[in-house]
Amino acid sequence: MKNSVLKRIISFYVEGFKNMTIGKTLWLIILVKLFIMFVILKIFFFPNYLGKFDEPAEKQEYILNEFIQRSNNL
Amino acid sequence: MIAEIDISLIDWSRAQFALTAIYHWLFVPLTLGLGIVQAIMETIYYKTGDEFWKKTAKFWMKIFGINFAIGVATGLILEFEFGTNWSNYSWFVGDIFGAPLAIEGVVAFFMEATFIAVMYFGWNKVSKGFHLTSTWLTIVGATISAFWILVANAWMQHPAGMHFNPDTVRNEMDSFWAVALSPVAINKFFHTVLSGWIIGGMVVAGISSWYLLKKRETKFALASIKVGVTFGLIACLLSMWTGDGSAMQVAEKQPMKLAAMEALYEGDNGVNLVGVGILNPSKKEYNDDKDPFLFKIDVPIPKFLSYLSFGKFNAYVPGIKDIIDGGYTTSDGSIALSALEKMRRGKLAVAALANYSLAKADSALFERRADSIKNAATAAESFAITSDGDTILLTSTELFAAKKADVYTRIAESRKQLNDNIKYFGYGYIKEPSDLIPPVALTFYAFRIMIILGGFLFLLFAISAYFSYKNKFETKRWLQWICLISILLAIIAGQAGWVVAEVGRQPWAIQDMLPTSAAISRLATSSVQITFFIFLALFTVLLIAELKIMINAIKKGPQINEQKN
Structure with missing residues (x-):
């Protein structure tokens, strides 16, 4: 019973994707875009700035100093 | 000595964020507006059983799908920028953003991803009722997603439902509902979504007018126009009402x-x-x-x-x-503080944070060394300290107790000073009072553009609805031209609204709490410039792709055999 429902859901999606026309182009664009975003931009251009600190306490310390120094440097 | 933050870094970081947000906002309103229009059309099909309406709804779903596919995930780039370019800000907002954005992610993924598949793949495979429900739930999901993003934005305009924790240097949520149901958030949600509906209505009326100008798909175009302009007119009326609410919120919370x-x-x-x-x-x-x-x-x-x-x-x-x-009486009856006084209090808040962190570090030291110091006290050594000019001899135990009490007093006092002035924390980073003034010309003109175009669109929808219901729209070629051109005007009106909201609140990243100068990461300006131009190139390519695919789909048309129908 469960298998039958699962099969129907899978076949619903498979058939849907097979019968796409313009959708295939759109999916290609989506995949290229996601690749550019996550594999190129995120890794090479958008690292987590606070990721250089291992511990939350180090991040906290860094931010604390930033907030104090930026006010003092005015 | 840490160098001062370069002004050009702030400007480039803001320009990069603005570029990404403007681009993202090309797609979102059309998704929100067109989603409702197609759902209304499918509802007519469900009620009447007329295949014409099914094909009409399917055509607009195709346009919706192209827009959705090109725009999907562009908002994630904004989140990348939070982590890279706005790390101080990201840390400072703490879990306030975490909850709404997490809900947005879950809702977006499950509701949209599930029901959008049924909407596109489910014709003739699921019942008409289930399909219609899925179409509505797709747009409901998209609208709920927008709600949570706008809740996060509204919190930046009017921080509510949180307190600042100096131990973690971030804001912590006191009340989820105070954040989610803040009057600014509710008003912003309705006003923003309605602007999307206006764009959706205008796109439907504009594209349909193009068919009339080309003398093709006449029945489809006239039927679509009737739905589009009625929907747009209702959205315009409601938008005026929510705009009035926005004005009151701004007057009270963001007078500058x-x-x-x-x-x-x-x-x-x-x-x-x-x-x-x-x-x-x-x-x-x-x-x-x-x-x-x-x-x-x-x-x-x-x-x-x-x-x-x-x-x-x-x-x-x-x-x-x-x-x-300062010195005038505010709407709540209090006397407004001057910018200089707010800056003084802001400096006190930042100094209190610094003192608090030092006192906490000292207290931690005392706690760590408590046992060893107490053991040493058995040696009954004496220390001389001066208090009010007198020399007092203390044992090391007494000295320890006195110093410890002093540390805890410092903690309590700095905490009190911080709490008393936290409302003005962001003013501690303001150099000159004039830095508190946003770009007046840009804000002023963007507001006029939004209002004038909004009024124009209202009139256009009203006139179009009149001719549409009188069955005279087909002969009014001048009106068809105006509707076609006005697609661009509706998009400009929506973008101008965001310019007012975001440029008008400068210099604040979070109103009164954190200016952009304190919110940005310490990056090289050149690296922000590089990513700015990468985005510009990427977005331009994607926009060209969208327009090309969309124009092709429009040229192809709904392919309805109108004589038969």
Whole structure:
């Protein structure tokens, strides 16, 4: 019973994707875009700035100093 | 010594965020607006069983799908930028953003991803009722997603439902509902979503008008126009109502933004609303005596700005100079502080944070060394300290106790000083009072563009609806041309609204709590410039792709055999 429902859901999606026309182009664009975003931009251009600190306490310390120094440097 | 943050870094970081947000906002409103239009059309099909409406709905779903596919995930780039370019800000907002964005992610993924598949793949495979429900749930999901993003944005305009924790250096949520149901969030949600509906209605009317100009798909175009302009007209009316609510929120919570929107330098009771005007470019200082306008015409309802802002025709609306100088009575009856006083209090808050962290570090040291110091006290050594000019001899145990008490007093005092002044924390980073003034010209003109185009679109929808219901739209080629061109005008109106909201609140990343100068990461300006131009190139390519695919789909048309139908 469960298998039958699962099969129907899978076949619903498979058939849907097979019968796409313009959708295939759109999916290609989506995949290229996601690749550019996550594999190129995120890794090479958008690292987590606070990721250089291992511990939350180090991040906290860094931010604390930033907030104090930026006010003092005015 | 840490170097000062370069102004160009702030500007480039803001430009990059603005570029990404503007691009993202090309797609979102069309998704929100077109989603409702297609759902209405499918509802007509469900009610009437007329295949014509099924094909009509399917065509608009195709346009919706192209827009959705090109726009999907562009909002994630904004989140990348939070982590890289705005790391101080990201840390500072703490879990306030975490909850709404997490809900947004889950809702977006499960509701949209599930029901959008049924919407596209489910024709003739699921029942008509289930398909219609899925279509509605797709757009409901998208709208709920928008709600949570707008909740996060509204919190930046009016921080609520949280407290600042100096131990973690971040804001922590006190009340989820105070954040989610803040009046600013509710108003922003409706006003923003309605602007999307207006764009959706205009896109439907504009594309359909193109078919009429080309003398093809006539029945489809006229039927679509009737739905599109009715929907757009209702959205315009509701948008005026929510815009009125927005004005009141801004007047109360962001008076400087309101003053910039009106280029109002000197406040008064019973202030008129500027209809159109040209600003005087030679006015450089907020406190010089030059007239801010070369030319202006007020809206012909006397004292309208006072009424829109506070619901009273004689209400006092502070100008930029008043907000800087302080001393006027605010809407809640308190006396407004001057910018200099707020800056002083902000400095006190930042100093209190520094003192608090030092005192906490000392207390941690005491706690770690407590046992060893107490053991050493058995040696009964004596220490001399001076208090009020007297020399007192203390044992090391007594000295330890005194120092420890002193540390805890410092903690309590700095905490109190921080709590007393936390409301002005962000002012601790303001160099000059004039830094609190947003770009007046950009805010003023963007506001006029939004209002004038909004009024124009209202009239256009009303006239189009009149001719549409009188069955005369087909012969009005001038109106068809205007509808086609007005697609662009509706998009510009929506973007102008965001410019008012975001430029008008400068210099704040979070109103009164954190200016952009303290919110940005310490990056090289050149690296931000590089990513700015990468985005510009990427977005341009994607936009060209969208337009090309969309124009092809429009040229192909709904392929309805109109004679048969």
